[in-house]
Amino acid sequence: MADCGGAGKMQFENDDHTSALLEEMKYLYDNNLLTDVTLRVEQLEFCCHRNMLAATSPYFKAMFTTRLTESKMDSINLYEVDAWSVKQVIEYAYTGKLEITKHNAQNLLAAASLFQISPIHSACAKFMETQLDAHNCIGIQMFAHVHSCEELRLKAMEYVEKNFYDVCHTEEFLSLTADRLAEIVAxxxxxxxxxxxxxxxxxxxxxxxxxxxxxxxxxxxxxxxxxxxxxxxxxxxxxxxxxxxxxxxxxxxxxxxxxxxxxxxxxxxxxxxxxxxxxxMIKPEHCLLFIGGVDQNRPSINCYNPLTRETFFMADFPEMENRSGYYSVEDPACVVTEDNLIFVAGGNYLYRDNWGETPSDEESIEEFEEEDVVRKDFYQYDNDHNMWVHRAPMLFPKSNFTLAYADQKIYCFGGLTVNQHPTEIIECYDIIKNRWNYVGMMPTTLVDLTSVTHNGKIYILGGRTGVGAHNVVMRYDPKKAEWTPLAGMPTPRFKFGACVVGDEIYVAGGQIYSHSSHTITREALKSVEIYNMEENQWRQGPELNEDMYNCGLALINSNLYACGTTEYQRSPFRIYRYNTVCRLDMVKNRWDQIESDLCDIHDFSCVAARLHTRKLSQVFRPEVDT
Incomplete structure (x- = not known):
């Protein structure tokens, strides 16, 4: 690459120089050319270049550039390290590559610790974290302590604590010292x-x-x-x-x-x-979670226990914590597996320089579109540490879509991708392999749709395209990749909630486009409709207390809860939004409102999950907690 920035001179940069230099040095090493030092380990000898060793390892740099005796020696004996690990470290110095396995990880980490090579040290520790099991976690913890791998030591200790019943039946447990055993059981x-x-x-x-x-x-x-x-x-x-x-x-x-x-x-x-x-002994609490969304009140209430009415703060997404200014994730998708694993994907990542620079209440975010970025990020929630952990990203960025779980896989349907284009692409995430795959196309494009899973089949309901709402209901068989059209909802809707109750699907709230005036507007709904999966028929259910959109439905302790956003216009220029929570009284067939103004967040994804709320920060509400 050349830059002719001014007369009489040119800046030249060879982008391939670094890799070419490494390749040439590796050739010299392989052919024992121009080597100037020999490392002796056990019964083996390695002829190397001092400058390569010094550039890779602070240990060798100090050895060769100070007045140590070894700086003048042509042959150096190394102790407290095995020959095979030294060979791999030397290969790394010339290539930047290393193969870490369960058989060499500990020896490599010990060698990296001796030679002070941080990248190898960190890589081995990360690999060992993935290899933890009941039979090796105690040994790995002690090893990590000896080699000052604090993060690995903590991970190993957490594994011991979380899997104590299995660990206490292993040989490693029986080999503990009394002091170490006392630390664990305390x-x-x-x-x-x-x-x-x-x-x-x-x-x-x-x-x-x-x-x-x-x-x-x-x-x-x-x-x-x-x-x-x-x-x-x-x-x-x-x-x-x-x-x-x-x-x-x-x-x-x-x-x-x-x-x-x-x-x-x-x-x-x-x-x-x-x-x-x-x-x-402390059982997790079944809570409603408000994932993502737009709200000026940071941090926002995003965890609510409907039984105790207690509220909590869950952690922000990692990027949110690392940016200054106003940040939010609008219209992501969230799903909770049968094993209570919580995943969130995509959404529009909105950045503002300051709190005042927010969209007006009567408009959406169109005036800020140039700053909105639709993403393909994918996270899993770690309740023990109250943090979102990166997982493999989706194949395509999208927002306003739905996620569904079936048989250790997560399926992604519909939504908007780059430049607000609807997409029919179906992606599938393998939880065990941490990998996304393309699996096919939907019969039609849908945005702001909802999905539920029952007996291994995924039901897709409603949504919109352009300024038209859909009443579509389809069943997807993940094993056969087949679609079956079903009886449509009586009321077309989008941004609504859906939940399986027995052999029926309840849908509630949402929005519909109104053409009653000269402009097309969105109107919220309070209607509830119930679908019988065996009979393929719909019937009306009890209406919500208020019109509600961005709605979530969840079955908690045999009670059906609805939560979502309601709004009212106090003046011609300002719309007020707030979130309400209702509980369905199955006997009286009516909804009872239990929260009228829980928080102000909107454009979130609402799910129900079991959380250890003691790991979260509780929000004190005088009207509830006193």
Whole structure:
């Protein structure tokens, strides 16, 4: 590439120079040409170039550029590292490439740690995170601690905690030191449903080498949360245990427990009894989630428990946290699997320099279109860390579409792609392989449509094209890739909610285009319609309390909830939007409003999922929480 920026000179840049240089140096290395140092490891010798080693490794740079004895030596012996790993590190220095496997990852990481090569160190640690299982997580955690891989150490510890029942039955668990075992069983994050699992794990560890380990029982038993055990279990399984009977410290602990149980408010014994529940004993709460959307109030309420009426903040998408100014994701699609995995995809990513620069209430976002970017990003929610994790992006960017889950796969239907063009393309995401594939085309283009899944079949309902709403209902068989047309909805609609209740599909709210005036406008709906899948027939359901669009329907604890956006025009120049939540009284066949102004967010995706809300930030609402 050349730049003739001024008379008499030219700036030249060879874009291929870096790769060509590496290739030539690799040729010199392979043919032992111009090498100037030999590394000896175990029984092998490697003839290398000092400058390549120094440019790759701060360890070798310090060795060759300071007054160390090795700087003048032609042959250098290396210790505390294996020859095969050194060979791979040298290959990396000349190529920038490395093959990491479950067989070489630990040795490579140890070599990278010695030679201070951060890219290899990080790559090996990331790879080892993917290899964690019940049989190796304890060993990997100890290895990570030795080699200062803090992120890997934490990941391994989390794996131990989340899979404690399986881990405590492995050989690695039985090889733990007493201190390390005490650290594990003291954790609040153990995923156990009952405290008996913890006590029995400790006993199993002690009995594995009883002669050596019985002395540690007095240190370990206080980590069992005895107050979470029923008294019958304590009397039958702890007091009667021969190891406990032979341990004076354990007997004192049990006497203190009796005093604590008799009068906990006035207890003054030497032991402090932990009454906190373990992570696995705290059941996740079934909540309504408002994913994405546009709202000036950041952070926005986006998690709502309809049973307790508590509200919470879930994390923003990663890019949202890394940008200054006003940021929002309009009209993404979200789906929750039968295993409670939460995925979100696409949407229009809207950027504003400041809070005041937002679209007017009576218009949509047309005046800001040049700044709107439709995306193909795809995230999975990590409730343990309250963060969205990148997954493989969709094949095509899109917004205003729907996602449906069936048989470990997620299907993407309809929507708008670049330049607001409707698309009929169907994409499929394999959750296990983390990969998207093209699977076919829809019979027609649909935008702002809705989908539900029942018995492995996906039902596509409603939507719009241009300024026309659809009443279309189609059933898609993912295994056969076949479409079946069904009886259409009585009322065409888009941006509405749908939910399977038994063998029926409820649809509620949404919008329809009105041609009653000289202009075409969108009008919200309050109608509810019910589809019987066996009979292929529709009937009317009880109307919502208010007209509602951007609507979500969800079945939570056998109750059907509807949430969505309602609006009213206080003046000719301003429209007010707010979100309401209603619950269907199946006996009285009517909707009861439980929230009239939950939040102001709009153009979101609403789903229901089970979350550990203790991992989130709670929003205090005086009218509810006092």
């Amino acid at each position: 954790s609040d994050e153990l995923n156990v449903e009952c405290e008996e699992v913890v006590f029995e794990a400790i006993l199993r560890w002690v009995r594995h080498s009883e002669a050596e380990r019985h002395k540690y029982l007095g240190d370990l038993l206080p980590n069992v949360r005895l107050c979470l055990l029923n008294m019958k279990y304590i009397n039958d399984n702890i007091r009667q245990n021969q190891l406990v009977k032979r341990c004076p410290r354990c007997l004192r602990l049990l006497r203190n427990l009796e005093e604590f149980e008799r009068n906990p408010d006035h207890y003054k014994g030497e032991h402090r009894f932990n009454i906190s529940l373990r992570s696995g």
